Amino acid sequence: MxxxxxxxxxxxxxxxxxDGGLVEEAFATAARHLGEDPAPMLDHVRATMGESKISVFRHLFGDETRAQQANTAFEEAYGKLVAAGRIxxxxxxxxxxxxxxxxxxxxxxxxxxxxxxxxxxxxxxxxxxxxxxxxxxxxxxxxxxxxxxxxxxxxxxxxxxxxxxxxxxxxxxxxxxxxxxxxxxxxxxxxxxxxxxxxxxxxxxxxxxxxxxxxxxxxxxxxxxx
CATH class of the missing domain: 3.40.50.1000 (HAD superfamily/HAD-like)
Structure with a gap:
């Protein structure tokens, strides 16, 4: 049966x-927060859509402290976009x-x-x-x-x-x-x-x-x- x-x-x-591409928008904000140019990283972000975001940042930034900082900045940026009615x-x-x-x-x-x-x-x-x-x-x-x-x-x-x-x-x-x-x-x-x-x-x-x-x-x- x-x-x-x-x-x-x-x-x-x-x-x-x-969400109309808000993941990429929030990621760009997070990268700039760490003094990085987001453009070279966007292909990896797109390819790994659906993955845990902290895992993506660990891959991109290597250092755990910077990865955590980027993740926090990303979550804050995405949260603001959500609160602004962008979803x-x-x-x-x-x-x-x-x-x-x-x-x-x-x-x-x-x-x-x-x-x-x-x-x-x-x-x-x-x-x-x-x-x-x-x-x-x-x-x-x-x-x-x-x-x-x-x-x-x-x-x-x-x-x-x-x-x-x-x-x-x-x-x-x-x-x-x-x-x-x-x-x-x-x-x-x-x-x-x-x-x-x-x-x-x-x-x-x-x-x-x-x-x-x-x-x-x-x-x-x-x-x-x-």
């Missing part, structure tokens, strides 16, 4: 939340989440941002009560974000929503979202085209399905389970 996908793990920025839900995302929950599925929102930034986004969108659990890298046992599978597995362990990883579906807009879902063993790893990476990049990273947006996820899960 096919296992029903009772756990759905969704990325935020680019997947359920449209909005991806069209149909909130309705899709409600549909999934009405179908008896547990939905968990995940991010590569720090908790303070994740909470700022949830507050700005009025999404505090939209799902029962939200996770950031610091919420995992090892403090690791994507492309590690930790947030997906933490969602499974904390909610007990599925009997195993084959009862989980993951959706995101970046290659790191796809790698995280594949490494966790999720049965559906859906790439959406509302964010950072294109269909070929998502497929190369292991996407099992490609969707125009997360709004199509309820229908996809229904087809897979049929």
């Amino acid at each position: 096919t296992m029903r996908m009772n756990l759905v793990v969704l990325d935020m920025a680019g997947t359920t939340v449209a 909005e839900p991806v069209p149909g995302a909130a309705d899709a989440i409600r549909t999934l929950r009405e179908e008896g599925r547990t939905v968990v929102l995940t991010t590569g941002f720090a908790r303070v930034t994740q909470d700022a986004i949830l507050d700005a969108l009025g999404w505090r009560d939209l799902v029962g659990l939200t996770l950031c890298p610091a919420d995992t046992a090892c403090g690791r974000g994507r492309p590690y599978p930790d947030m997906v597995l933490t969602a499974l362990l904390r909610t007990g929503a599925a009997d195993g990883v084959q009862g989980a579906a993951v959706a995101g807009d970046t290659s790191y979202d796809m790698l995280s879902g594949v490494r966790a063993g999720a049965r559906v790893v859906a790439g959406v085209l509302t964010g950072a990476h294109d269909a070929d990049t998502l497929r190369d990273a292991g996407a099992t399905h490609i969707l125009g947006s997360v709004a199509g996820l309820p229908d996809l899960l229904a087809r897979v389970e049929a």
Whole structure:
């Protein structure tokens, strides 16, 4: 018998939340804060969208102190942009989440941002009560974000929503979202085209399905389970 996908793990920025390139804008602010020119670093930032931001800064700046300073500056800059109303839900995302929950599925929102930034986004969108659990890298046992599978597995362990990883579906807009879902063993790893990476990049990273947006996820899960 096919296992029903009772756990759905969704990325935020680019997947359920449209931020119009605010990650790059906040990164540029953080780099300049450290006296660095952000332009030579932007290709790496784009390639690693979805990864824990502190991991990105460790790669770029090497020194832990400077990486932490850059991360703090990034989170502050992004938070100000959020507070200024520069984000909005991806069209149909909130309705899709409600549909999934009405179908008896547990939905968990995940991010590569720090908790303070994740909470700022949830507050700005009025999404505090939209799902029962939200996770950031610091919420995992090892403090690791994507492309590690930790947030997906933490969602499974904390909610007990599925009997195993084959009862989980993951959706995101970046290659790191796809790698995280594949490494966790999720049965559906859906790439959406509302964010950072294109269909070929998502497929190369292991996407099992490609969707125009997360709004199509309820229908996809229904087809897979049929």
